[in-house]
Amino acid sequence: MLSVSRKIWGITITQIYFPEESFPFDPSIDVVGITHSTIPMNGLIPIETLQKDLTKDVEELFMDISKSTRKQIKQAQKDPNLKKFILVNPSNEEILQFRDFYNQFAKLKNTYCCTPFHVETLKLLRDQNALIITKIENIDQQPLCYRVYVVNGKRSMPFYSASHYRLTNDSNFKRLTSKAHRMLQWEDMLYFKSKGYQIYDSGGLTNDINIRNFKLEFGGKIITEYSGYLSYTFLGNLVLHVRQWNMSKKSRGVKH
Numbered sequence: 001m002l003s004v005s006r007k008i009w010g011i012t013i014t015q016i017y018f019p020e021e022s023f024p025f026d027p028s029i030d031v032v033g034i035t036h037s038t039i040p041m042n043g044l045i046p047i048e049t050l051q052k053d054l055t056k057d058v059e060e061l062f063m064d065i066s067k068s069t070r071k072q073i074k075q076a077q078k079d080p081n082l083k084k085f086i087l088v089n090p091s092n093e094e095i096l097q098f099r100d101f102y103n104q105f106a107k108l109k110n111t112y113c114c115t116p117f118h119v120e121t122l123k124l125l126r127d128q129n130a131l132i133i134t135k136i137e138n139i140d141q142q143p144l145c146y147r148v149y150v151v152n153g154k155r156s157m158p159f160y161s162a163s164h165y166r167l168t169n170d171s172n173f174k175r176l177t178s179k180a181h182r183m184l185q186w187e188d189m190l191y192f193k194s195k196g197y198q199i200y201d202s203g204g205l206t207n208d209i210n211i212r213n214f215k216l217e218f219g220g221k222i223i224t225e226y227s228g229y230l231s232y233t234f235l236g237n238l239v240l241h242v243r244q245w246n247m248s249k250k251s252r253g254v255k256h
Helices: 058-063 067-077 092-109 116-127 171-194 209-216 234-252
Strands: 002-008 011-017 031-037 045-053 083-087 131-137 143-151 155-163 199-204 221-230
Touching: 002 116, 011 234, 031 234, 058 171, 067 171, 083 171, 092 116, 092 131, 092 143, 092 155, 116 131, 131 171, 143 171, 155 171, 171 199
Parallel strands: 011 031, 155 199
Antiparallel strands: 002 011, 031 221, 045 199, 045 221, 083 131, 131 143, 143 155
């Protein structure tokens, strides 16, 4: 079972990814985060997620993709100025380069940033060979898009997906970035298939219609899985209460 643990300010936090069966909880752990459990557990929230069956033939996988997206992928693959990178053991510097790129994207999109806590999570996953970063750069060696995956040998799922689509009003740049990002996701699928992975999980289908539609362009099967945070200690319950309050404040746009 893939998991990472750390202690912050005396609080023990463990994050578990893709559990497929029940397991005993260590009472000394204050907070347990569950990401995409295949089985329901008390306290977890059901979520829709979109999964591609990587055991299918490449042609069948490609034909599951929408016609317009297939066209954009083919156009991007013919562009000699686009270069793809797969970082199977990213260095600390490469993780921080991604963080900087993502946070610029997040500020433009007005969404959550990649914090030092999240960076540490990426490093812990990397140390278990459970993190893969992919990106596409242009002719000037400038990143156009990134995808960051948590992997366990069977399933790959993007933790982060970002492009600098909003960086400029240049329509040509926007079209190039759009094509590059679609090519990146498709070629990532091919990479994971070639390594024997069975599932490409596009991640939860959020209420953001643009994100949802982008994921649905690639086809796949919508299934229900379960995610959330659990606690069995007083300190853990307090942490989750503060987290929930902060999230509700953010959604209301409360400012100090």
